[in-house]
Each structure stands twice: as C-alpha cells, then as structure tokens.
Amino acid sequence: MHDLAGADPAVRFSPYCWRVRMALAHMGLDVETIPWRFTEKDAIAFSGQGLVPVLRDGDTVVHDSWAIAEYLDKTYPDRPALIEGEQGRALASLTRHYAQNVLATPMLKGVVGDLFKAIAPGDQPYFRESREKRLGMKLEQFQIAPEAAAAQLGVALSPVRALLKEQPFVNGRRPAFADYCLFGVFMWARGVSAVELIAAEDPVHAWRERMLDLFDGLARKSPRAVG
Numbered sequence: 001m002h003d004l005a006g007a008d009p010a011v012r013f014s015p016y017c018w019r020v021r022m023a024l025a026h027m028g029l030d031v032e033t034i035p036w037r038f039t040e041k042d043a044i045a046f047s048g049q050g051l052v053p054v055l056r057d058g059d060t061v062v063h064d065s066w067a068i069a070e071y072l073d074k075t076y077p078d079r080p081a082l083i084e085g086e087q088g089r090a091l092a093s094l095t096r097h098y099a100q101n102v103l104a105t106p107m108l109k110g111v112v113g114d115l116f117k118a119i120a121p122g123d124q125p126y127f128r129e130s131r132e133k134r135l136g137m138k139l140e141q142f143q144i145a146p147e148a149a150a151a152q153l154g155v156a157l158s159p160v161r162a163l164l165k166e167q168p169f170v171n172g173r174r175p176a177f178a179d180y181c182l183f184g185v186f187m188w189a190r191g192v193s194a195v196e197l198i199a200a201e202d203p204v205h206a207w208r209e210r211m212l213d214l215f216d217g218l219a220r221k222s223p224r225a226v227g
C-alpha cells in the first residue's frame with residue numbers, strides 16, 4: 001500500500017490511508033506500506049490516478065479508501081466485515097462524508113502550520129500551492145488559534161459526542177469502517193501536531209483512546225512529527 005509520508009518517512013498522516021490501515025488490521029490482513037510523497041505521482045501512475053491510498057493485492061490494484069473497503073469485504077468474506085448490509089453501508093458512508101466535509105476543516109485550521117512543517121521539503125511548494133488554491137487563502141490565514149479550532153471542532157463533533165454517550169463505537173458495540181473513517185481525521189492531526197483539540201472529559205476523547213488501543217496499539221505506536 002502506498003501511504004502518504006512526511007519528511008520523516010515513518011510519519012504517516014493521511015486520513016484516507018489511516019482508514020485503510022485500520023481496515024486491514026480489522027480484517028487481520030498483513031500489509032507492507034510504502035512511504036509516498038505528494039509529488040511522487042509517477043510511483044502510483046500504475047493506479048491510473050494521483051492520490052493515495054493505493055492498494056496492490058496480488059494482481060489487483062485498488063485506489064480510493066471507500067473502494068478499498070468494498071474490495072476487501074468482497075474479496076475476504078470470511079474475515080470480519082468492514083461494512084455490513086445496507087444500513088451499515090449508509091452509516092459508514094454518512095460518516096465518511098461527515099469526516100471529510102465537516103470535521104476536516106476545523107481540524108486543519110488547528111494544525112495546518114504543523115502539517116506544513118512535517119511534510120517533506122520537496123512537497124512543501126506543491127502542498128502550499130494546491131491547498132492555498134483549494135482554500136482560497138494563504139495557509140497562514142487559514143490557521144487559527146488552538147482554542148478557536150477546538151471550539152469549532154467541538155461544535156462539529158456534537159452528533160458524534162451524543163452518539164458516543166450511548167455506545168462505545170460509531171458502529172455500535174464494535175468498531176468498523178464508520179469508526180475508521182472518523183478516526184482518520186484524528187490521525188491526520190496526531191501525526192503532525194502536538195496540539196490537543198479535544199477535552200479529556202469529552203466522550204470523543206475516550207473513543208479516540210479506544211481507537212488508538214485497537215490492534216495492539218497500531219495507531220498509538222505510529223511515529224509522530226511533533227516537538
């Protein structure tokens with residue numbers, strides 16, 4: 001699997017790649033991750049596009065985290081499912097859209113400066129140009145104080161907070177792809193920044209701790225570019 005890496009190749013911070021790392025662990029499938037940088041488009045040209053994650057499984061190449069989850073469920077039906085049934089699919093899909101359309105913005109506002117510092121120097125001009133075009137402003141204008149980002153994120157998380165008071169995981173009693181979609185956004189920030197945007201007493205904090213502990217602490221052990 002081609003996996004987005006920072007200046008330090010051990011630092012992996014793509015929210016979409018984290019969905020797949022967790023999904024593979026959920027299924028008990030081993031993976032070799034290949035560090036990839038934003039500008040290394042040639043290295044994944046075999047997938048016919050320019051974004052990671054790209055998963056190669058034998059002769060099959062799949063890109064896009066959602067397509068990868070569907071591929072894994074279809075290909076390994078004897079393993080624990082990532083997305084189960086029509087209702088499970090709706091929950092996972094709502095969660096992925098919510099993660100990328102609602103949560104990503106306040107999260108990025110809080111950590112974009114740290115993110116920029118953590119990425120490979122060769123990626124920085126590309127990152128700045130592409131993201132400033134997307135955001136419609138300089139990265140420095142997009143960044144806000146940690147307290148302000150935490151407040152915005154706190155409002156955006158209110159439905160998840162309410163849900164996590166009722167059940168331990170977004171998916172219910174056990175985590176599944178819906179949780180991994182949400183968790184990816186948190187691993188994006190954790191990989192590059194020491195800023196804490198979630199209060200310790202927030203049920204979302206406890207959920208994040210549970211997620212960090214899954215699969216023998218896979219996510220917790222992942223190196224961070226902080227300090």
Ligand SMILES: N[C@@H](CCC(=O)N[C@@H](CS)C(=O)NCC(=O)O)C(=O)O
Nearest residue numbers: 004014015016051052053064065066
């Ligand atoms: N819809 C895709 C999105 C993948 C994506 O945006 N990946 C980012 C890394 S987080 C990327 O490869 N960016 C490369 C670029 O911006 O050129 C998925 O779910 O996998």
